Amino acid sequence: MSTAAEFRQEQDYLSMLYGHLDALRAGARERLASTLRYTPGGTPQNRSERDSASTLYSDQVVEFGALEQGLCFGRLDLDDGTVRHIGRIGLFDTEGAHEQLLMDWRAPAARSFYLATAAAPDGVRRRRHIRTQGRYVTELDDEVLDLAEAARDDAEVGITSEAALFAALDARRTGRMRDIVETIQAEQDVIIRSEMGGVLVVQGGPGTGKTAVALHRAAYLLYTHREQLSRHGVLIVGPNPTFLRYISQVLPSLAETGVLLRTPGGLFPGVTATAAEPARVAEVKGRLVMAEVLANAVADRQRVPDEPLELTYDHEPLWLDPVTCERARTRALGTGRPHNLARPTFVDDVLDALVRQAADRIGADPLGGDNLLGPADLVEIREELTADPEVAATLEELWPELTPERLLADFYADRDRIDIAAGDLLTSEERLSLYRARGAWTPADVALLDEAAELLGEEEPVESAARPAVDADYAEGVMDIALGSRSIDLEDELDPELLLVADVVNAGQLAERQEDVERLTAAQRAAADRTWAFGHIIVDEAQELSPMVWRLLMRRSPNRSMTLVGDVAQTGDLAGAASWQDALGGYVAERWRLAELTVSYRTPAEIMAVADDVLAVVDPSLAAPRPVRSVGIDPWVEQVEDLAGRIAALLAEEGAHGRVGVIVPEGRPELRKVGVHDQVLTVRDAKGLEFDSVLIVDPQAILDESPRGHNDLYVALTRSTRRLGVLCPGEVPEVLRGLKPR
Numbered sequence: 001m002s003t004a005a006e007f008r009q010e011q012d013y014l015s016m017l018y019g020h021l022d023a024l025r026a027g028a029r030e031r032l033a034s035t036l037r038y039t040p041g042g043t044p045q046n047r048s049e050r051d052s053a054s055t056l057y058s059d060q061v062v063e064f065g066a067l068e069q070g071l072c073f074g075r076l077d078l079d080d081g082t083v084r085h086i087g088r089i090g091l092f093d094t095e096g097a098h099e100q101l102l103m104d105w106r107a108p109a110a111r112s113f114y115l116a117t118a119a120a121p122d123g124v125r126r127r128r129h130i131r132t133q134g135r136y137v138t139e140l141d142d143e144v145l146d147l148a149e150a151a152r153d154d155a156e157v158g159i160t161s162e163a164a165l166f167a168a169l170d171a172r173r174t175g176r177m178r179d180i181v182e183t184i185q186a187e188q189d190v191i192i193r194s195e196m197g198g199v200l201v202v203q204g205g206p207g208t209g210k211t212a213v214a215l216h217r218a219a220y221l222l223y224t225h226r227e228q229l230s231r232h233g234v235l236i237v238g239p240n241p242t243f244l245r246y247i248s249q250v251l252p253s254l255a256e257t258g259v260l261l262r263t264p265g266g267l268f269p270g271v272t273a274t275a276a277e278p279a280r281v282a283e284v285k286g287r288l289v290m291a292e293v294l295a296n297a298v299a300d301r302q303r304v305p306d307e308p309l310e311l312t313y314d315h316e317p318l319w320l321d322p323v324t325c326e327r328a329r330t331r332a333l334g335t336g337r338p339h340n341l342a343r344p345t346f347v348d349d350v351l352d353a354l355v356r357q358a359a360d361r362i363g364a365d366p367l368g369g370d371n372l373l374g375p376a377d378l379v380e381i382r383e384e385l386t387a388d389p390e391v392a393a394t395l396e397e398l399w400p401e402l403t404p405e406r407l408l409a410d411f412y413a414d415r416d417r418i419d420i421a422a423g424d425l426l427t428s429e430e431r432l433s434l435y436r437a438r439g440a441w442t443p444a445d446v447a448l449l450d451e452a453a454e455l456l457g458e459e460e461p462v463e464s465a466a467r468p469a470v471d472a473d474y475a476e477g478v479m480d481i482a483l484g485s486r487s488i489d490l491e492d493e494l495d496p497e498l499l500l501v502a503d504v505v506n507a508g509q510l511a512e513r514q515e516d517v518e519r520l521t522a523a524q525r526a527a528a529d530r531t532w533a534f535g536h537i538i539v540d541e542a543q544e545l546s547p548m549v550w551r552l553l554m555r556r557s558p559n560r561s562m563t564l565v566g567d568v569a570q571t572g573d574l575a576g577a578a579s580w581q582d583a584l585g586g587y588v589a590e591r592w593r594l595a596e597l598t599v600s601y602r603t604p605a606e607i608m609a610v611a612d613d614v615l616a617v618v619d620p621s622l623a624a625p626r627p628v629r630s631v632g633i634d635p636w637v638e639q640v641e642d643l644a645g646r647i648a649a650l651l652a653e654e655g656a657h658g659r660v661g662v663i664v665p666e667g668r669p670e671l672r673k674v675g676v677h678d679q680v681l682t683v684r685d686a687k688g689l690e691f692d693s694v695l696i697v698d699p700q701a702i703l704d705e706s707p708r709g710h711n712d713l714y715v716a717l718t719r720s721t722r723r724l725g726v727l728c729p730g731e732v733p734e735v736l737r738g739l740k741p742r
């Protein structure tokens with residue numbers, strides 16, 4: 001068939017597919033409109049049904065709208081004559097035989113589109129990439145996997161999946177990540193479709209597609225395990241808000257919603273922790289020993305007085321002695337409940353003792369008989385004592401009701417409290433570094449607030465009385481899986497260091513956590529619920545997480561179903577991981593699987609050569625990823641005094657070549673004012689992002705600012721897809737001597 005005829009045929013097919021999409025979209029719009037017109041009766045159930053229907057239909061309208069570009073991008077011709085068109089969603093002929101018109105890229109039968117090779121064609125005769133602009137076909141790239149037929153075909157129809165890949169890689173960056181469904185590579189596909197259970201670590205150098213793979217895996221898992229995940233939700237954790245904005249458009253265009261995106265600073269509902277603090281303080285806060293420090297800080301709030309305390313009741317003194325308080329504290333601690341939930345036991349015991357004392361005095365029979373007060377009198381005395389402000393203040397002093405925020409703020413603001421709780425666990429310098437006035441929360445505080453919340457306990461929400469049994473079943477199931485996995489490896493039983501699910505959460509708590517509030521999506525409910533147990537958790541730049549954040553995330557993932565992507569060579573945070581085993585071993589021993597990505601799709605060979613020298617200083621044993629392309633543009637270095645002026649001039653010049661990113665040291669905030677929003681960034685903010693052209697300013701300062709300065713410079717160097725320039729106010733650092741002067 002001639003190329004023109006093939007073009008016409010594909011265009012007709014594409015037009016037909018868009019016709020079906022239009023019909024679906026019109027149907028969803030109509031259903032949305034009639035749902036919104038409907039005024040539900042008064043019951044909460046009616047209202048919640050209306051709300052969830054309107055959420056569903058408006059999601060569908062958004063989803064179908066996102067398919068205006070790239071609805072269908074591929075076609076497989078199989079040996080048996082079958083033809084399959086592959087696209088971003090599945091479409092069926094709604095009349096007649098319900099024939100499949102378009103196959104969702106996530107469907108098992110679409111997999112050979114990504115995996116088939118001439119050596120292992122898997123029944124595929126020809127793979128076709130269909131490139132489109134809106135609703136029009138612009139190019140067909142055919143790859144014939146039958147070698148004999150390939151030899152007969154003309155040169156135009158060569159091996160062209162590379163062409164589609166290079167076209168995608170050479171495209172200018174927009175500041176928003178795009179999906180890669182059209183050109184997923186085999187090593188990436190294996191990770192995306194890897195089974196959902198267990199902890200999967202994806203290690204790969206910069207630009208190897210870790211973020212892309214993580215997001216496509218989320219889309220794949222939501223497609224394959226839709227029912228389970230739409231009930232329990234998927235959490236995606238990314239390093240900073242700029243990064244979350246960068247990836248936020250990828251999932252809707254993959255036709256998925258209902259995923260919760262968070263930075264580590266946003267993992268505690270109600271707190272947005274963005275305040276800055278020195279890296280060494282964040283490092284101390286991120287240590288696992290802080291769990292013990294906080295437990296001590298809570299214990300420090302459960303006081304026994306040194307001397308009997310004098311209270312007044314009915315104009316007479318009442319004495320609360322240390323023995324009574326000690327006994328009440330022992331009984332409260334004996335309940336095994338967290339601080340706030342054990343408090344009623346303590347309060348009851350203290351009140352019992354006070355009531356007894358008051359009754360002995362008031363009801364004493366002057367003739368020496370039994371006490372004259374009856375049970376009703378005792379109840380009345382108890383009520384009066386409970387309402388007495390002096391008694392309440394004493395109880396508050398001895399065993400206060402605490403919020404996580406109050407516990408932590410009180411702790412930081414009092415050097416004695418810090419010394420008591422952290423005495424042997426931190427050095428005096430470290431203890432001093434924690435001391436600070438009350439103020440805004442930092443990202444490192446979030447895991448401590450979460451730990452505090454666990455230690456303090458929360459009252460059960462009222463609705464949970466009516467919690468559906470199915471959620472309790474789920475909790476049981478998770479615990480079964482967790483306990484089952486415990487017995488697989490006998491060695492674990494013997495390893496006291498290994499923190500199991502049951503150590504960070506118990507079955508009862510877990511059931512409570514699955515409280516079902518029908519009208520919200522799992523993501524919405526999870527966003528408001530600190531104790532939500534997610535169906536799957538994906539962490540990007542996972543190497544940056546501190547041990548305390550890992551502890552928090554493990555609580556949110558009792559079934560240990562996680563995908564963690566990162567690169568230990570890019571660890572910048574002092575609290576971050578030097579190895580995956582260090583980060584994870586405490587929770588899953590050695591039961592995590594590793595997948596590696598080895599090809600850099602972003603950074604061209606010319607820039608990678610410079611980055612290689614820096615990586616050799618970070619760790620000579622680490623291998624840099626293999627660049628998939630070169631662009632023929634040499635990176636350069638320039639020595640310059642007026643940095644701000646030069647940056648402004650280069651921003652204008654480089655802007656002609658696409659999106660520019662300028663990476664500056666943390667210690668030069670004045671440089672951030674040059675350029676527009678998101679254009680001038682620190683390494684920390686540039687993590688995970690990419691630009692057509694990158695300028696690195698004062699690399700020596702970046703190296704000097706942190707003990708992990710070489711890791712930071714490595715991250716900065718690998719942000720560019722094409723062009724790189726380096727501006728030095730002084731000498732060019734030794735490690736960058738490979739750069740040519742401009």
Ligand SMILES: Nc1ncnc2c1ncn2[C@@H]1O[C@H](COP(=O)(O)OP(=O)(O)OP(=O)(O)O)[C@@H](O)[C@H]1O
Pocket residue numbers: 165168169178179180183184185188204205206207208209210211212213567601602687688689690718
């Ligand atoms: N199979 C692919 N097809 C097309 N583009 C791809 C493919 N894989 C990766 N890319 C592109 O390569 C670039 C780098 O990908 P990504 O940001 O996911 O890498 P990363 O490993 O997360 O990098 P870093 O560690 O620096 O954050 C992105 O522009 C991405 O779209």
